[in-house]
Amino acid sequence: MAPKRFFIxxxxxxxxxxxxxxxxxxxxxxxxQPLKSAKGADIILFNTCSVREHAEExxxxxxxxxxxxxxxxxxxxxxxxxxxxxxxxxTVLKRAPHVDLVIGPGQIDRLPHLIAEIHKNQTPRIAVxxxxxxxxxxxxxxxxxxxxxxxxRLPEFxxxxxxxxxxxxxxxxxxxxxxxxxxTRGPEQSRPADDIVxxxxxxxxxxxxxxxxxxxxxxSYCWKDAAGTVTMADLLERxxxxxxxxxxxxxxxxxxxxTDTLLEAVRDLEHVMPYLHVPAQHGADSVLKRMRRRYxxxxxxxxxxxxxxxIPGAAITSDFIVGFCGETEEExxxxxxxxxxxxxxxxxxxxxxxxxxxxxxxxxxxxVKESEKRRRNNALLDVQNAISAEQSARFVGQTVEVLVEGxxxxxxxGVLPLVGASSCQTQLTGRTPCDRIVVFxxxxxxxxxxxxxxxxxxxPFTLFGSLQSDS
Ligand code: SF4
Numbered sequence: 001m002a003p004k005r006f007f008i009x010x011x012x013x014x015x016x017x018x019x020x021x022x023x024x025x026x027x028x029x030x031x032x033q034p035l036k037s038a039k040g041a042d043i044i045l046f047n048t049c050s051v052r053e054h055a056e057e058x059x060x061x062x063x064x065x066x067x068x069x070x071x072x073x074x075x076x077x078x079x080x081x082x083x084x085x086x087x088x089x090x091t092v093l094k095r096a097p098h099v100d101l102v103i104g105p106g107q108i109d110r111l112p113h114l115i116a117e118i119h120k121n122q123t124p125r126i127a128v129x130x131x132x133x134x135x136x137x138x139x140x141x142x143x144x145x146x147x148x149x150x151x152x153r154l155p156e157f158x159x160x161x162x163x164x165x166x167x168x169x170x171x172x173x174x175x176x177x178x179x180x181x182x183x184t185r186g187p188e189q190s191r192p193a194d195d196i197v198x199x200x201x202x203x204x205x206x207x208x209x210x211x212x213x214x215x216x217x218x219x220s221y222c223w224k225d226a227a228g229t230v231t232m233a234d235l236l237e238r239x240x241x242x243x244x245x246x247x248x249x250x251x252x253x254x255x256x257x258x259t260d261t262l263l264e265a266v267r268d269l270e271h272v273m274p275y276l277h278v279p280a281q282h283g284a285d286s287v288l289k290r291m292r293r294r295y296x297x298x299x300x301x302x303x304x305x306x307x308x309x310x311i312p313g314a315a316i317t318s319d320f321i322v323g324f325c326g327e328t329e330e331e332x333x334x335x336x337x338x339x340x341x342x343x344x345x346x347x348x349x350x351x352x353x354x355x356x357x358x359x360x361x362x363x364x365x366x367x368v369k370e371s372e373k374r375r376r377n378n379a380l381l382d383v384q385n386a387i388s389a390e391q392s393a394r395f396v397g398q399t400v401e402v403l404v405e406g407x408x409x410x411x412x413x414g415v416l417p418l419v420g421a422s423s424c425q426t427q428l429t430g431r432t433p434c435d436r437i438v439v440f441x442x443x444x445x446x447x448x449x450x451x452x453x454x455x456x457x458x459x460p461f462t463l464f465g466s467l468q469s470d471s
Pocket of ligand 1: 172173174175176179180181182216217254
């Protein structure tokens with residue numbers, strides 16, 4: 001039988017991108033062939049996100065468009081993975097009855113097995129993890145699932161073979177009032193430190209130079225066993241010693257879990273980058289309280305000061321929600337003030353989108369008009385963009401070390417002619433230790449190495465420069 005060809009369409013966060021890589025690796029190991037588009041696929045999978053209503057509706061529309069495809073080839077398989085699958089299982093099958101497979105994020109290691117069963121029995125399958133408060137459907141232990149599953153790494157399924165995401169935790173226990181993640185991804189669980197170190201050694205041996213450690217509240221990582229306790233700072237120290245790994249980053253940090261010991265580890269460990277993503281979400285205590293975040297704006301400011309004092313040159317990024325239930329103009333202005341004061345490298349700004357099943361959906365009115373949410377979103381973006389531009393401009397004239405990621409998007413599209421004397425020269429991109437994108441001309445052979453680039457121009461989110469001869 002010819003190998004079955006599959007395509008995975010991914011939306012959402014870095015966890016989803018990683019899950020898609022691991023799902024693709026698991027399927028490829030089972031003999032399935034990956035495709036870069038749905039054309040010619042026998043199996044089409046959607047890795048979904050539940051954080052915003054818009055993302056869910058896009059998936060339902062795409063599923064609707066696949067009805068004809070499924071009618072014309074009943075042996076084809078349509079699957080829904082990820083948070084929407086975990087949260088809405090039966091609704092997915094009700095709204096899109098031609099879907100064959102609904103599989104939650106904690107069950108993705110079973111994908112090849114479930115697809116084989118659907119082929120054999122021609123009946124739909126639902127596989128989701130036990131809910132936190134009541135179980136149903138076909139369930140399994142999340143920790144066991146991702147112990148088996150995460151180490152399956154194949155470089156060709158990553159955007160770059162030199163960079164990899166590594167999950168160190170699963171789930172969340174914080175229950176912010178607007179967020180569905182604690183329900184869809186389950187309780188907070190750390191992976192065994194030895195498993196993580198082993199996985200990163202394998203990645204390093206296959207050429208990976210940079211790892212991004214992932215967790216919903218990554219800085220609260222803690223593994224306990226008979227040998228003792230491994231904190232986030234301890235884990236960073238162990239990864240820092242792995243030969244071949246040049247750069248280590250971690251996202252997302254929860255403000256109250258940022259200990260001095262961890263900040264000192266970021267400062268002192270050679271390969272840990274001075275970049276911290278610490279979502280503040282809001283600048284007003286009243287809104288933080290409604291959001292059920294567990295800190296005040298003053299405590300968040302104290303953290304920002306502590307980061308800048310401990311780690312010279314640190315870059316901090318944040319997330320903000322505008323237009324949260326009951327947000328007044330005065331409360332919004334406190335967020336603007338916080339952004340002006342904190343000098344974030346950049347901020348990811350979202351308009352509040354009510355999610356069924358959350359505390360906020362049950363207890364608060366989503367009462368800020370859409371037009372007002374849009375206005376606040378744009379106003380905050382303008383403030384942040386001006387700060388990002390100022391911060392980028394400071395790099396002009398400096399020489400920075402970049403990890404070269406390869407040809408820029410423009411060069412890949414063939415829009416730019418090859419430059420320089422050698423035909424191997426093209427426009428490259430890389431990142432500074434504090435995660436700023438740098439664009440410069442150089443040989444493609446530099447991909448995956450550290451290079452020195454002198455910055456000559458800047459834009460809010462990009463630096464431009466020239467390669468230094470000692471690279
Ligand atoms: S910390 Fe809050 S926002 Fe982040 S995943 Fe957990 S519940 Fe959601």
